[in-house]
Amino acid sequence: MSFLDNLSLGFSVALSLHNLAYCFLGTLLGTAIGVLPGLGPVATISMLLPITFGLDPTTALILLAGIYYGAQYGGSTTAILVNLPGETSSVVTAIDGYQMARQGRAREALMVAALGSFFAGTVGTLLIAAFAPGLSELALGFGAPEYFSLMVLGLIAAVVLAHGSLLKAIAMVVLGLVLGLVGTDVNSGALRFTFGLPDLFDGIDFVAVAMGLFGIAEVISNLERADAARGTVSLGKTGGFFLSRADFRAAWPAAVRGTGIGAILGILPGGGAILGSFASYMLEKRIARDPSRFGKGAIEGVAGPESANNAGAQTSFIPMLTLGLPSNAVMAMMIGALIIHNIQPGPQVMTSNPTLFWGLIASMWIGNALLVILNLPLIGVWVSMLKIPYRMLYPAILVLCAIGVYSVSNSTALIYVMTIFGIAGYVLMKLQCEPAPLLLGFVLGPMMEENLRRALTMSQGNAAVFFTQPVSLILLLVAAALLVVMAVPRAAKVRGEAFEEEAS
Amino acid sequence: MIANKRDVLAGLMFVGIGVFVFIFAQDYGIGTAAHLGPGVFPMLLSALLTLLGLAITVVALRDHTRTHVTLSxxxxxxxxxxxxxxxxxxxxxxxxxxxxxxxxxxxxxxxxxxxxxxxxxxxxxxxxxxxxxxxxxxxxxxxxxxx
Incomplete structure (x- = not known):
């Protein structure tokens, strides 16, 4: 099928009234979540995952994807209006966006963020449509050894690019893989790590893990701090939304550059939307004629990072859809959703479920358009939502989590599992161990073991198969190279600090 | 005196989980190389987790950054x-x-x-x-x- 045939198939799916309604609902919910600080897209998707069980998989994914990019967008609204990043990816937007708002240019900042995001979303969607078929065709030729090595590479790349300690992040991935072992072994039927509890025979429930680690643990950790006073900036007097010619001229090149950076970094595992916005801000500041304007309300400082984070949010779907590899925690949730709907993630999704694949992609573009059309008039609603204090919000979040996890299989056991993971997640957070790599490992664990065993069976027990198959070897070499590159400067830096200590 | 208490604790936690899982995995059976038993992958993972935990602990013991863990x-x-x-x-x-x-x-x-x-x-x-x-x-x- 040609590029245009694929897209028209996608649009015919996404434009059905049913899917359009869920796309709208997803972006709206996502924006609301993004606006509220302290409630991230991973927690939200895990809360809403049970609701999607009754939908068909395409509609479910359209809804969940809408939440993801809606949240990116909503996060920037909070960043601009109250100088609080609603999402991590909008940390940079707060710098110049809030200054613009203080100068009475809140509307311009919001407008630039919206248009930049829309442009980036459009480019991102086209990139997925253009590159995904080739990539999955390539991956369809992969056997078990290649798959195993690909997962090793994916997991390593995801932790190398994430922030924080590399060793801890790898340990968290392995811990996730271990948790993925719990339950009945598919090959032998043996029960592993179930401790005689029938509720664990099918493995630890994915929703309970995600909700505990990202929902409950976040609430506990947020409760350590007092409610921050949120001073909302007024929107300014001008009635409509428009950009002056000068603003537009300053903003569009930044948006184009941001889209490029964000799109590339988004494909890389671990990158997602966050890395791109930082990189774009650095670039804009470096190439500006007068870098001192940055931090004082430079419109490029909003246009670039906002485009970058949205482009990254779109292109991070590429490895998930074509290879079945999650590049960040949100994508791990998407894979979880596919598995719950009995769709084996991987390169075959495009050929076996073309309506799901292309429908989802088309819906992303529609969702981005909806965001621009609907959200600018709704700014007032978001501002009033920002006035809900956290002390009234968190009990409602807990209720949603508790009912949500119960409804997965109508069993109270999952509430206890979620609570345990909430406690564990909070302790891990205190030990500065990021929960996202754990979730990636947890999702990939069973698939990794399956491919490891299959590869060894095919090679009659010869473990060298991972190094003699050229594609597998290359993937493993890239993974090793990534580790070395990241480990060396770190080692040098630690040594440097140690020497300084001794000298003083 | 341990300066970086947080990372030492994190490392020991991973060691603890690794050792626990490794001991449990003994019962699950190794099988043959061509047909791995259900115990092999858990043993590989838990050994790796233990090693990573040890590495984190050692790095943290030699680190002079002061950290501590206070749970609310x-x-x-x-x-x-x-x-x-x-x-x-x-x-x-x-x-x-x-x-x-x-x-x-x-x-x-x-x-x-x-x-x-x-x-x-x-x-x-x-x-x-x-x-x-x-x-x-x-x-x-x-x-x-x-x-």
Whole structure:
């Protein structure tokens, strides 16, 4: 099928009234979540995952994807209006966006963020449509050894690019893989790590893990701090939304550059939307004629990072859809959703479920358009939502989590599992161990073991198969190279600090 | 004296989990190289986890950054207790009651919350949750206490 045939198939799916309604609902919910600080897209998707069980998989994914990019967008609204990043990816937007708002240019900042995001979303969607078929065709030729090595590479790349300690992040991935072992072994039927509890025979429930680690643990950790006073900036007097010619001229090149950076970094595992916005801000500041304007309300400082984070949010779907590899925690949730709907993630999704694949992609573009059309008039609603204090919000979040996890299989056991993971997640957070790599490992664990065993069976027990198959070897070499590159400067830096200590 | 307590604790935690899993995995059977038993992958992973934990511990012991871990016990215990009670009570007390209890109890996670506000919030959230999940979405749980 040609590029245009694929897209028209996608649009015919996404434009059905049913899917359009869920796309709208997803972006709206996502924006609301993004606006509220302290409630991230991973927690939200895990809360809403049970609701999607009754939908068909395409509609479910359209809804969940809408939440993801809606949240990116909503996060920037909070960043601009109250100088609080609603999402991590909008940390940079707060710098110049809030200054613009203080100068009475809140509307311009919001407008630039919206248009930049829309442009980036459009480019991102086209990139997925253009590159995904080739990539999955390539991956369809992969056997078990290649798959195993690909997962090793994916997991390593995801932790190398994430922030924080590399060793801890790898340990968290392995811990996730271990948790993925719990339950009945598919090959032998043996029960592993179930401790005689029938509720664990099918493995630890994915929703309970995600909700505990990202929902409950976040609430506990947020409760350590007092409610921050949120001073909302007024929107300014001008009635409509428009950009002056000068603003537009300053903003569009930044948006184009941001889209490029964000799109590339988004494909890389671990990158997602966050890395791109930082990189774009650095670039804009470096190439500006007068870098001192940055931090004082430079419109490029909003246009670039906002485009970058949205482009990254779109292109991070590429490895998930074509290879079945999650590049960040949100994508791990998407894979979880596919598995719950009995769709084996991987390169075959495009050929076996073309309506799901292309429908989802088309819906992303529609969702981005909806965001621009609907959200600018709704700014007032978001501002009033920002006035809900956290002390009234968190009990409602807990209720949603508790009912949500119960409804997965109508069993109270999952509430206890979620609570345990909430406690564990909070302790891990205190030990500065990021929960996202754990979730990636947890999702990939069973698939990794399956491919490891299959590869060894095919090679009659010869473990060298991972190094003699050229594609597998290359993937493993890239993974090793990534580790070395990241480990060396770190080692040098630690040594440097140690020497300084001794000298003083 | 250990300066970087946080990372030493993190490392020891991974070692502990690794050793525990490794011991348990012994019983699951190794099989043959061509047909791996259910014990092999757990053993590989747990050995790796133990090594990583050791590495984290060693690096942290030689690190001079001062860190410590303080857990906020109040929110941790109150929120956990509130959720567990929700699970225990759901089938007998019904959704409305357990939601209201979850809200009221969880509000004790921080000192000085207004109790009247807690009660009003509990009633509102319980009413909305009952309407949305039981009446509209048909969640199969009792709405009111059954004795």
């Amino acid at each position: 016990w109040r929110p941790l215990l109150v929120i956990s207790a509130a959720l567990l009670l929700f699970g225990f009570g759901l089938d007998s007390l019904g959704l409305f009651m357990v939601v209201a209890l979850l809200v009221v109890i969880s509000r004790f996670a921080r000192a000085g919350e207004n109790i009247i506000e807690s009660v009003i919030l509990a009633l509102v959230v319980a009413a909305v949750a009952s309407l949305v999940f039981v009446v509209a979405l048909g969640l199969p749980v009792p709405l009111w206490p059954t004795f």
